[in-house]
Amino acid sequence: MSRQPRASGHFRIGYAEDLKLIQTPLERWALAALLVVLGGLPFLASPFLLDLANQVFLASIGSLALMLLTGYAGQVSLGHAGLLAAGAFTVGILAKELGAPFWITLPAAALVGSLLGLLFGLPSLRLRGLYLAVSTLALHFLVVYCGGEYEARRGLSTGIVIDPPSIGGHAVTSARAWYFVLGLAATGTLLLSLNLLRSGTGRAWAAIRANETVAEALGIGVAAHKLLAFVLSSLITAVAGALFGYYRGFVSVEAFSLFLSIQYVAMIIIGGMGSLLGALLGALFVTLFPYGIEAALGALPGAQRYAGALFAVNYTAFGLVMILFLVLEPFGLVGIWRRIETYFVLWPFKYRPLAGRPR
Amino acid sequence: MQLAVNIAVLTAIYALIACGYVLVYRVSRVLNLAHGELMMLSAYLLLVTASQFGSHWAVAIATALGLSGLVGVLVYLFLMRKMTGEMVLAAVLTTVALGILLRGATVLIWSAQQHYPVQRLNITNFAIALPGGARISLCAALLVATMILVYSSLFAFLRLGRWGVRMRAAGQRPLLAAQRGINLHIIYAMAWGLSTLIGAMAGMLIAMDQGLDQTMATIGLKAFPAALVGGLDSLLGALVGALIVATAEILLIHYVDPLLSEVVPFAVLIAVLVVWPWGLFGTREELDRV
Numbered sequence: 001m002s003r004q005p006r007a008s009g010h011f012r013i014g015y016a017e018d019l020k021l022i023q024t025p026l027e028r029w030a031l032a033a034l035l036v037v038l039g040g041l042p043f044l045a046s047p048f049l050l051d052l053a054n055q056v057f058l059a060s061i062g063s064l065a066l067m068l069l070t071g072y073a074g075q076v077s078l079g080h081a082g083l084l085a086a087g088a089f090t091v092g093i094l095a096k097e098l099g100a101p102f103w104i105t106l107p108a109a110a111l112v113g114s115l116l117g118l119l120f121g122l123p124s125l126r127l128r129g130l131y132l133a134v135s136t137l138a139l140h141f142l143v144v145y146c147g148g149e150y151e152a153r154r155g156l157s158t159g160i161v162i163d164p165p166s167i168g169g170h171a172v173t174s175a176r177a178w179y180f181v182l183g184l185a186a187t188g189t190l191l192l193s194l195n196l197l198r199s200g201t202g203r204a205w206a207a208i209r210a211n212e213t214v215a216e217a218l219g220i221g222v223a224a225h226k227l228l229a230f231v232l233s234s235l236i237t238a239v240a241g242a243l244f245g246y247y248r249g250f251v252s253v254e255a256f257s258l259f260l261s262i263q264y265v266a267m268i269i270i271g272g273m274g275s276l277l278g279a280l281l282g283a284l285f286v287t288l289f290p291y292g293i294e295a296a297l298g299a300l301p302g303a304q305r306y307a308g309a310l311f312a313v314n315y316t317a318f319g320l321v322m323i324l325f326l327v328l329e330p331f332g333l334v335g336i337w338r339r340i341e342t343y344f345v346l347w348p349f350k351y352r353p354l355a356g357r358p359r
Numbered sequence: 360m361q362l363a364v365n366i367a368v369l370t371a372i373y374a375l376i377a378c379g380y381v382l383v384y385r386v387s388r389v390l391n392l393a394h395g396e397l398m399m400l401s402a403y404l405l406l407v408t409a410s411q412f413g414s415h416w417a418v419a420i421a422t423a424l425g426l427s428g429l430v431g432v433l434v435y436l437f438l439m440r441k442m443t444g445e446m447v448l449a450a451v452l453t454t455v456a457l458g459i460l461l462r463g464a465t466v467l468i469w470s471a472q473q474h475y476p477v478q479r480l481n482i483t484n485f486a487i488a489l490p491g492g493a494r495i496s497l498c499a500a501l502l503v504a505t506m507i508l509v510y511s512s513l514f515a516f517l518r519l520g521r522w523g524v525r526m527r528a529a530g531q532r533p534l535l536a537a538q539r540g541i542n543l544h545i546i547y548a549m550a551w552g553l554s555t556l557i558g559a560m561a562g563m564l565i566a567m568d569q570g571l572d573q574t575m576a577t578i579g580l581k582a583f584p585a586a587l588v589g590g591l592d593s594l595l596g597a598l599v600g601a602l603i604v605a606t607a608e609i610l611l612i613h614y615v616d617p618l619l620s621e622v623v624p625f626a627v628l629i630a631v632l633v634v635w636p637w638g639l640f641g642t643r644e645e646l647d648r649v
Binding site for chain 1: 390449453462463470587591621622628633
């Protein structure tokens with residue numbers, strides 16, 4: 001939640017008003033317009049565009065979860081792909097071995113996710129910063145190894161095929177049906193995050209991120225809240241992984257490389273640390289990036305010879321963009337957004353008054 | 360006996376790479392996760408110099424080493440210098456991004472297929488028979504020798520050399536060091552250059568021994584637990600950590616499952632970090648103060 005003024009002439013009196021999600025008429029209209037566009041999109045867009053939208057939804061569930069953990073609770077994790085893998089493999093194994101339907105596999109994935117979150121989170125009680133990041137990295141390798149081991153032992157070296165889930169007798173196969181399922185899941189995650197962050201839990205996380213010792217002295221259960229952050233984030237991520245498995249209809253360890261973890265970290269960095277909007281923008285940017293590169297390669301003259309090494313071009317460009325963001329725009333896309341917003345809110349003035357409301 | 364030789368060689372590999380992580384971390388508190396990729400880049404540089412000066416292998420290797428050191432310095436000057444004062448995480452992520460960039464760029468320039476710099480250098484990588492029926496290839500033996508040489512000279516350099524002492528000072532208290540007239544930027548650039556140079560030695564020897572492709576960066580990542588197990592700011596720790604990780608890896612591969620090679624270093628890492636959060640020889644980092 002931004003502490004920025006939302007609009008000129010709009011003053012919040014009282015805490016209840018400060019906590020409201022929608023405050024100004026403009027916000028209400030913008031939200032309504034967004035909902036109309038999102039709701040209408042599947043009836044207008046091509047299947048390819050819908051697939052892109054679905055991927056963005058999936059990515060934004062994962063990036064929201066990581067944002068809660070890293071951006072708000074301040075706990076670094078480089079093992080995000082491991083958690084996605086855990087969710088996807090729970091679904092794959094249960095569906096393959098027991099033929100379980102989705103209303104069993106999804107809660108099972110959530111359970112596995114939260115248990116793993118507890119496991120990922122335990123080192124955070126003793127480790128900080130880099131050391132913590134590295135231990136989550138190690139756990140990522142362990143989870144992926146277990147998945148690969150299962151594939152190898154069962155002779156499914158190419159991966160596990162999963163049947164699409166069916167809701168009320170209708171199998172969810174079309175891109176349009178998936179659009180609504182994933183869109184609802186992403187919206188649910190967003191609402192959950194928003195509400196968590198304006199509750200006591202969110203404030204406790206903010207305190208821990210600012211300074212653990214002070215948080216402890218203020219009477220906040222640091223250990224419990226850290227673990228809670230890990231468990232919740234991992235739970236959401238595992239469910240995202242499960243949905244990913246269902247959406248692809250196919251689970252294989254190759255999909256969950258270290259690069260995927262880095263991509264998720266890149267989403268919250270590029271989007272803007274400590275902002276849910278940033279998580280969404282980052283997910284959008286990182287998901288569409290490779291397609292943008294592909295299109296650019298097709299459009300630029302003389303770039304055809306690199307088409308064979310598309311993944312290498314992607315890596316290079318992705319690394320470059322990430323570096324540029326880290327060096328030039330540490331607040332990410334959301335920083336740019338805020339600057340534009342502030343310009344309009346303050347218009348015709350350029351600068352905030354020095355005294356007065358902070359920031 | 361062969362097992363012992365394998366352990367020694369793997370220890371040498373891990374120790375050489377791990378000391379690159381340690382050098383940079385100790386001096387500038389930045390974890391360089393692009394170390395494996397920088398090492399790979401150096402090996403590719405050797406490939407280039409080898410085709411330039413193919414007949415003189417010594418010239419080719421020396422040029423490639425010099426270039427690698429230069430690359431390290433340039434990485435600091437043009438990239439990491441901009442990240443001083445930012446969050447530690449941001450600096451680490453910058454190195455991650457650099458790693459991704461290098462991975463892509465090396466494929467674009469040199470393609471993803473496997474290369475053999477040994478052939479271009481006209482060196483035969485013959486096997487040496489050791490007492491006890493074990494065999495070791497020339498390059499692997501050179502790896503062990505390089506490791507011993509590098510570590511002994513690093514210990515001497517950091518303890519006795521004028522610049523080594525400055526480096527330690529900058530690592531302990533940057534502010535005080537700067538006030539005493541030590542130019543931090545030169546020290547940091549030196550640490551990056553030195554770390555890349557040592558990584559390059561490891562990278563070139565591995566490439567000459569086993570061939571060169573994209574898996575090289577993975578070796579760099581696997582050596583990283585070795586640095587952490589020993590404690591990220593201790594050279595001795597890197598050596599011990601490399602020994603522990605390499606022993607565990609070779610023994611488990613031999614007796615349990617070859618597929619374990621990818622995970623063993625990280626499993627050891629978790630086990631050690633749970634008991635000793637700062638590694639075996641690492642200094643406890645300062646607690647937060649209110």
